[in-house]
Amino acid sequence: MDSITPQIASAQDILSRIFGYNSFRGDQEAVIDHVIDGGDALVLMPTGGGKSLCYQIPALCRSGLAIVVSPLIALMQDQVTALQQLGVKAAALNSTLPYGEILAIERGMRSGELDMVYVAPEKLLTDGFLNLLDQCDLSLFAIDEAHCVSQWGHDFRPEYLQLSLLKERFPWVPRIALTATADGPTRQDIKERLHLSDARAFVAGFDRPNIRYKIGLKAAPKKQLTDLLEREHAGQSGIVYCMSRNKVEEIAQSLSEKGFNALPYHAGLSKDIRAGNQDRFLKEDAVIMVATVAFGMGIDKPDVRFVIHLDLPKSLEAYYQETGRAGRDGLPAEAWMIYSMNDVARLYHMASQSDAPEAQKRIENRKLEALLGFCETTRCRRQVLLEYFDDNPIEPCGNCDTCLTPVESFDGTEAAQKALSTVYRTGQIFGSAHVIDVLLGAKTERIEKLGHDQLSTFGIGKEFIKQEWRSIFRQLVALGYLKVDMEGHGSFQLGEDCRPVLRGEKTVWFRRDPAKKTRASLRSHYKKSFGPAATIDDPNDEALFQTLRAKRLELAKDQGVPPYVIFNDKTLLEMVMARPVDLGDMAKVPGVGKRKLERYADIFLEVINENRS
The missing domain is CATH 3.40.50.300 (P-loop containing nucleotide triphosphate hydrolases)
Structure with a gap:
């Protein structure tokens, strides 16, 4: 130099x-x-x-x-x-x-x-x-x-x-x-x-406009994950975060059996295995890293096209940091998460069992409440996320699930009163499954044994199905009207702010979870609204882009370095669009400095010239 x-x-x-x-x-x-x-x-x-x-x-x-x-x-x-x-x-x-x-x-x-x-x-x-x-x-x-x-x-x-x-x-x-x-x-x-x-x-602000935020409910996690990867991210690199080491191993094995190049990463693996898996993730294409949060800080791999959470992270800061590992090159990327009430209860339990001072525990609980509110919002997710960091966007982003498929809301005041009353009358010691059974009038052995079929709230909630009641309870927790038992049993307790709701002095609005889409409609929606990760429509351009990536990978393997340190995908896309014919043209491509011009220009110019249509 x-x-x-x-x-x-x-x-x-x-x-x-x-x-x-x-x-x-x-x-x-x-x-x-x-x-x-x-x-x-x-x-x-x-x-x-x-x-x-x-x-x-x-x-x-x-x-x-x-x-x-x-x-x-x-x-x-x-x-x-x-x-x-x-x-x-x-x-x-x-x-x-x-x-x-x-x-x-x-x-x-x-x-x-x-x-x-x-x-x-x-x-x-x-x-x-x-x-x-x-x-x-x-x-x-x-x-x-x-x-x-x-x-x-x-x-x-x-x-x-x-x-x-x-x-x-x-x-x-x-x-x-x-x-x-x-x-x-x-x-x-x-x-x-x-x-x-x-x-x-x-x-400078916190917005990552190229990342699409999507959040859904956990039903069949392995199938939901596989469907998403096959539908939207075939042949791409990404990260799948899980809360436990066992789940990391289970998901990595499941994906591998289905033909994905998936690797596990967690603190329980040996140092050599962790280092080897991370090296493969950085240096190979289309590798999926299934990991706990032990993986990821400072990962500079720019072509991570998706970050998936199969469990709730600990806070919006953690979520932002982890999802921020997607799309560092500025090209389209996706942050996709599914969660359940069990995730919420587990996080509350972890917070309660920590050795942190009470002031710190209260802060952690507020952070968790903010995360749950983000998950259950009917508003633009990006607006909610950025407002948390005091970075206030004016307009909805148009690039999150609630913007692309607006969520219907309804006056749920009466439903909230029924739910809160049932939690109170059952003693505030049960989780959602039992409370919902009471609301639906289910004749279970447990209900009859406890005499809960004699409660005034027994069977008063038949206007909603079980799945809808689960959504209502999640949102009551997000709104602070219910609390999850800190001892880890997952039971509900009335929140401090629930009295105005029970007295009818406050209106409660709930989001109505959208109906499930078919696989075909999901694929169509994705292609229309998101497009391929490389934002290339012309088949000839796509062919050249993949040829340039193959050449880059070949050079990277020879040198033992990650491909993106030679040129990242964005620079390769610039080459595809500009189609440089000589060194002068190549020098104008963003991301090609003097040293890389000297070292790589002739190699990539040869590939481009061989693929001119």
């Missing part, structure tokens, strides 16, 4: 020459200029919004070595590999490296031969590494996944708390903290705990 010095390299020059883009997006330029000038910054930018450039470009414009704090070794190596493809002198320093390689990186740090070094917080905080930094000319500190510092966040990591010492020990070095996920309290926590009270905050 050409020598880059502050005298000859502007941010715009680095963006164009190294990264291959002609213009900045959103707040990128403002953030970069601020950090280049030596200012501290807190950056909140959605996944795929270009956060990495906000510290990578200042690192190449400022004199000295940039230290990037990252929580996962896999994430570090992924970033370093991508930078090395661009000709940037980057390295990751971690415990998995041979001793000789560690010594070589440390010499490069002291001598100024390296532009960036990625390191885990645990490594950075050692006396030996801090002493090494004293011998280096430092340009900046970048703290990635900064939400990990907050105990109110969804992914708290205690070691992040000690990163405040960077301000004390190196006060002259600018710091930039970055995250894609932080509500108001978490943002404040980041600033306080990292001593960034004077830092300029850049909040």
Whole structure:
């Protein structure tokens, strides 16, 4: 790579020459200029919004070595590999490296031969590494996944708390903290705990318009999942999240038996198996990773076309973070989730059994209530999600299930009164199954034994079928009129705000769950409203796109790197649309910088020229 010095390299020059883009997006330029000038910054930018450039470009414009704090070794190596493809002198320093390689990186740090070094917080905080930094000319500190510092966040990591010492020990070095996920309290926590009270905050918004949000009810999870994958995501890469390790294994095996390239990932697997499966997910096409939330932070794979939740996540922050791993390249992607009342009860039970202080438990319960409200809303899901992060869109998005298929609502005040009264009269110790049986007048042995067939509410709910009553009870919990027993039995208790409803002083509106669509109508709806993931309609364009992907995979295998670090799908699509004929044309394709032009242009031009129609 050409020598880059502050005298000859502007941010715009680095963006164009190294990264291959002609213009900045959103707040990128403002953030970069601020950090280049030596200012501290807190950056909140959605996944795929270009956060990495906000510290990578200042690192190449400022004199000295940039230290990037990252929580996962896999994430570090992924970033370093991508930078090395661009000709940037980057390295990751971690415990998995041979001793000789560690010594070589440390010499490069002291001598100024390296532009960036990625390191885990645990490594950075050692006396030996801090002493090494004293011998280096430092340009900046970048703290990635900064939400990990907050105990109110969804992914708290205690070691992040000690990163405040960077301000004390190196006060002259600018710091930039970055995250894609932080509500108001978490943002404040980041600033306080990292001593960034004077830092300029850049909040770029949380919207990921290319992601379609869909949420449904859990009925037959394996079949629902298989149908979705066959109908909408054949031959695509994605992630399927499950709550338990056993379920991960079960779903991965089920998908494999049906011909999908599915791999399990959870903390109970050996380190080698986890690493091997993650490596395959990153380097191969059409791999489905079935995982617990142990998988995913910082995964830079841009062509993840779907993220599926077969169980409820713990909060809207967790949901946003996990679904944000889809569509990092900006192309259409889907976030699909199914859930049940059992999921809700399980999460309440987990919260009640934790060792967290009561104040923290109350916060977790409010987060769960917000998640359930998001699931049961009749409004645009994107509006509800963004409002949670104080990012208020004006118009419905047109790219979520409630926008594409508006949900019918009805005055459910009387139904709510019947449901609440039955919960009360049965003693507030039963879950939905028994309470619904009472409402429907079912003559079960249990009801007769308990004498619940003598209650005034017995049989008063026959205007709804069992499935409709389940929906009503879920929505009563989401609205706070019912609570789920914290001891894990799944029984209902009256909420504090239910009295006005029971007295008829408050109207309650419920969503009416849509009727199930046939497989054929679902496929037709998908094609009309969503389209193929690559947004290609012409068969010749599609053929060229797949040929370019095959060439990219061949090159990636030869080098032992993920295909997307050579070119991501979006850049390949730009090639398909532009059909460059020579190096001059190829240089104009977004994502083709100087180093990649030199290294790959002739190879891909040959493929394009061979496929001209």
